[in-house]
Amino acid sequence: MISKKQIQTFTVKALFLVTFSNVIYGQKVSNYNKCNTDFSPIHLHNDSIANNSYADTTLTSEARSWDVIKRLNIDEKINLTGGWNDFLFPAVKRLGLPPVFFADASQGVRIRPEDTCNIVEKTTAFPASIALAATWNTDLANKYAKNIADECIAWGVGILLGPGINMYRNSEGGRSYEYYGEDPYLTSRITVSYIKGMEGKGVITCPKHFIANDQEFVRHVADVKVSEKALREIYLPPFKAAIKEGHALAIMTGNNFVNGYPGASNKPLTNDILRKEYGFKGVIMSDWASTRFWPDSLDLVLGSGQSLLMANNKQFAAYIKEKFNKANPASKAYIEKQLDTMVFHNLNSFFKSGVYDRDLKSIDYASLLKNHKKTALTAAEESITLLKNKNILPINKDVKQILVLGTDEALTSYTGNGSGKVLGYDVVTPLQGLKETFGENRVKRVIKPTEDDIKNASIILYFANKPAGEGFDIKYNSLNIADKLLKISKINPNIVVLYSGGNGIPMPWIKNVKGLLFTYFLGQEGGHAIANVLSGKVNPSGKLPFTIEKDFKDSPAYNYNVLPDGTIYWEGNKPNSAEIYEKFGRIKIPYKEGIYIGYRWYDKNNIKVRYPFGYGLSYTNFKISKPKANLNSKKWNGNTNLKIVANVSNTGKVEGKETIQLYIQPLNNKGNRAIKELKRFKKINLKKGTSKEVSFTLNPQDFSYWSEKEDQWKIDQGKYRIMVGSSSQELKCIDITYSIK
Template sequence: MKKIKSFFWGVSLFALPVFAQQKPAYLDVDKPIEVRVEDALRRMTLEEKVAMTHAQSKFSSPGVPRLGIPENWMTDGPHGIRAEVLWDEWYGANWTNDSCIAFPALTCLAATWDTEMSALYGKSIGEEARYRNKNVLLGPGVNIYRTPLNGRNFEYMGEDPYLASKMVVPYILEVQKNGVAACVKHFALNNQEIYRGHINVQVDDRALHEIYLPAFKAAVHEGQAWAIMGSYNKYKDEHCCHNQYLLNDLLKRDWGFDGVVVSDWGGVHDTKEAIFNGLDMEFGSWTNGLNWGQSNAYDNYYLAHPYLNLIKKGEVTEKELNDKVRRILRLVFRTNMAKERHFGSFGTEEHALAGRTIAQQGIVLLQNKKNVLPVDASKVKRVLVVGENAVKRMTVGGGSSSLKAKYEVSPLEGIKARLGDGAEVIYSPGYASPAVKEQDVLGAEEPDKMEIDADALRNDAVKWAKDADVVFFVGGLNKNDGQDCEGNDRSSLSLPYEQDQLIAELAKANPNTVVVIISGNAVAMPWVKQVPAIVEAWYSGTEAGNALASILFGDVNPSGKLPFTFPARLEDNGAHALGEHPGDSINVKYNESIFVGYRWADKQKKTKPLFAFGHGLSYTTFAYGKATATKKSLTADETITFTVPVKNTGSREGSEVVQLYIGDKKSTLPRPIKELKGFSKVKLAPGEEKMVSFTIDKTDLSYYDDTQNRWVAEPGAFEAFVGASSDDIRSTVSFELR
């Protein structure tokens, strides 16, 4: 660099780069992003472009230091900001300032049926990501709940595409206000963990467009998501991380997505497919992104030196590369180099309380015979808490959503804190799960295999139950392999660790036994008629115990509703009734087609679900009046509004989720009896009545006609069903589409 003699302070100066003398367009935050993108692109070398398309560490990809373009740093979500890991390993880096707030699992968020809660969630987790200087949050997840055995269902938003679509959008919008990209995952059809790396999903076009794609489409069109993550599985015999139809034809061409497509870690399998089939950024593990190999080998990634060599040999052009880099630059200018980007905040009381509020709104009261709940804290002197899940940490484990939480209030701690010195609280484990090696801890050893005396644990808990005023059994699933955990599916709908027998015996010993299930999945309940009260508490994060206690003792009136169906038996689920889970290890056929969840349950005349989609009780009662419509018919360019009066007929304030379903009485192709097309969470004081309205149009009456490859709304008779759940319809209105 040429020296320039300084006339100031007697110090020699080096000549500044050209861009420091006159600011180039890509650094001018007042210029349109597309102008900045093109200006930066033309200044980059071939090597700099290729480098941006693949990882340089476990969670980062290169920028362009020469041009002052920063790196991209990803963080696992969607329930909290993952602890820092070593540069090239999954093991924790042992930082002392990366303990996050753990937010409730997305099943809990979906169970709020409240878009304001989704916005609060996105705002809070976005602030945490921003503070940690992450510019891409790997979440939220919107894969549809097809089977209750999917080990990763807890990370998603339930079985219904309309509910998932409405709940994902506010999350994305609020995350991205922090200058952090939401990376919506896993696109698409990642509905099981068994064989996830290679299983080829065979699904008809109707189910694809009506069930499995709408939430992703809403994320792009309404949420304006800046990133999408591909999935491990195959569709049309191509891996979804480089899938011509999903990524090029559908996402980028038909939907107009202008953000980046990020591979799932290790989801890339071929350089040329990655080049041409829509992938923009490759992330993964070790040598080729999939297999164990030499460490720190990012130059060997499919989109690294192999890509560069193909270009230099003239076997491929820079056309596809430039498109990838444009998208990555767009990401950078929207996040790390945005005009306004707040500093964020991390591990705050505000975020912890936001998480508690979301959990309180999402906890579902499934059953409450004889109004056993809420428990009057002033009238109980001895309380027994039973169950490993009452004390087990639920923010760790489970795969990529594992967190290093700043703190986690257990159910036992929450109950004790709520009762204070007013009552004796006794804890008895009742059951135990095998100890497992701690996830992502360098040097962690397999724990000694301890023999579990299930009979002794059960007998001890039952003995204590006989003298308690109330028994809180806190069980369910956990984050161990084969339960609610990435990488594997459950083997059964039943509760593990002999919990069913324990619950049955506790109920015999004490009629005031309350069962609290902590899970992200439905479970079988052979004891359902033996216990008076059942609560689904989900994985509720940092403030889990306090949120649960506030429900059990009536400080908060429960208002959560199930975002998926609880079948009584596994064979009452469509995927299992028709025999296609998990497939033959090569292919899995979605024989149930569009009849997923309550759509399948509605078809079954002789069986009813254990608890229906949309079900959830309250400590007060609500009366629905007769629903009315603004007109008896509508044309294709008109709307129709349905209104129903809802009144709180109980003695305390509460919130009710009013649900609108639409049914097509006669159609050319088979359709579900009804489909969710609207919901509204309304808060009512005792005796208060409000009018709840829903407006729909032709799109809400349409189905995807795979014979024409388009959405169709057929003229004819329809019905609007207004109710408290999918199997609790309170009012019906007939209307026509002309």
């Protein structure tokens, strides 16, 4: 129990912070609370509150939550199942429970000018999530998240609404830049590291959007039809890892329907899998459309596992109050018990994270922003993916003239739009970075180059981009630069394309350029990162977290956005969804490909791609040896873990990083299985001329698949091939087989 002396100490500290908050990190800061709301932690309230059990920090979060619940009236319980003032969890003023402030996104704290109850003024724009995935660096993901957590603590963010962990099923998906790519294992590993980094500091993460919310096309009325096998093998694993390994304290459900159930009332998935099977006791909140598009199904909410409706629960609250008032005593008891469960899951996360027990803002954390620039730069550098290099990169620092072409938009594109947009500060553009590195006189920016401009350039850097964001999808073939590049290449073939975006693109022009860098959305330090990679100060080490197909017609998601009348439709904002629903009702989106998305699809159908999953070049060369196993024979009974070892050598002329990827292939494929699946990866750094042994430990679960017939995970006896290499198609050592008996 907290003493009065401790309370006085906390009060002094709080007053100091309010005074200190007028100046932060060299900048004047406005009043952070403009709606006269008391954000004080529980221990700063009066003795009658501070001496209650729920104020005792020595008790478990569960005990504290139930102590609050027993003191709530029915109206308060209903109130605590919905959001307040758009981006907050409501307070219980008479019990001293403060509101909890939420913020977007995954790659930093998004500033919303419309937030008046809590003002966020300055945050770092880290590289987008898809760029973080391209680093294939789990340690970096952990540090990245810790840095963002510092800024959440500084500015009073209790829950950060990310990471986004939907699958890159669709190469036109508008929010793909917010996610971690096409593979559930890669997504899971980055997710767990991110969550541990952020929640280790007491900031709640909210992995989203549960589940199969992989396109923006009429997302509020889209009904995804997906098999149990695909859910278990592709779409559920990242959420399972987030809960079971990362210990996330919140999950956000999608606006879409799945197999006929609304995202925010999907009992088979939310209650039966997340709650019962995975044992999740935290917040399960809706996306911000709440129950708007299914007001006739409000009876599904109670018992669904959902605990919080955002941005508010007005429809649900009205429904429950009417039902409660008319109910008999037994029905009232049932309704109240269900509400208690919903409220418990919300309070449990807030108590467990410490949100209720700390000051809203710890302003001194804002001084850490200058250090966060370094992490943002490192993440940007490691994400940049070199896809083609025909003896043109790196650029010699004595280069005579670099001609910079492309649109201004491409040269200033560092983040996507929508809830994932983070503005940052001190943003460095590629042009600025290039001039700092190579000198003002050597870098020439021209919008409409003459033939002489092109002819006289030592190297031409052509910047291209596609926008990305919430509420719309992006045409795969909307980047029309082929004719321009062909014309330029006839005059000067020394062209390097730098493409920023969240999705792949067709590249009919690739033969006309000597270099290609995929730069994703690199955040505020992107200009420095690009210059460092182009100059060779940093050796590129990014690997594609998704496959780039040659044509969108090759994709398993082709024709996903065709309406019943044959119209191709791209939009996904609320008014668009309402318009489409009025015309056609719910729009079914069948995931006919099942488990076969990304490289699984292209392998199965023997489709040649432009660049495979896991691919990325370096300025040096790596050699990966034939793998070995800790077995005397080629038979493994599965009773012990299997250790796979390979030797990696840097045979080139410079230091560099390589990501070693391990895939498993079932040779006697009996269970409708992918040809191969990523099961392990490790990123290492090697100086030139050195070698390192890399080891991976496998267990029986790595060889399993979901049997729909038996409704469980299953491992078939037979032969398996272990493949180790530098991408999903560059697996040099594929001749090791094992028999599980």
